[in-house]
Amino acid sequence: MPLKIRLSRGGAKKRPFYRVVVADSRMPRDGRFIERLGVFDPLKAKDSAERVVLDAEKAKEWIAKGAQPTDRVARLLDGLGVLTREAQSNPKKALPKKKAQERAAASAAAAEKAAAAAAPEA
Known part of the structure; x- marks a missing residue:
C-alpha cells in the first residue's frame, strides 16, 4: 500500500x-486517511507558531515505515526540522526563451548598426 503524508483540505x-x-x-x-498528524493554516x-502544528514523532515514525511526504508537506517538515530536503x-x-533571445539579438544588432552609423559622422 503506497502511503503518502499529504494535505487534506478543509x-x-x-x-x-x-x-x-x-x-x-x-x-x-479529502477522503479516507489512516492517521492525522497535524494541521496547517496558510x-x-x-x-x-499556530501556522503549522504537527506531531513530529508520528511523522518520523511514518517516514521510517515508508510513507512519502508530498512536496508541500516536505517543505513543512523541513521547516520544523523533522526532515531535510534538498x-x-x-x-x-529564468533564462529568456528562444523568441526573446532572437529579439534581444536583433535589437543589439540594430543598436550596434546605429552606433556604427553615428560614429563616422562625428
Missing part, C-alpha cells in the same frame, strides 16, 4: 485549512 471557500494526514495514495485528497502569519533549483527557468 475550511470554507477562499478560506483554506489543511490537515496533515497519512493516507493511501489511491484515496481521494492564512496565519508565516512566523506564527533545495531545488532550475537555472534554465
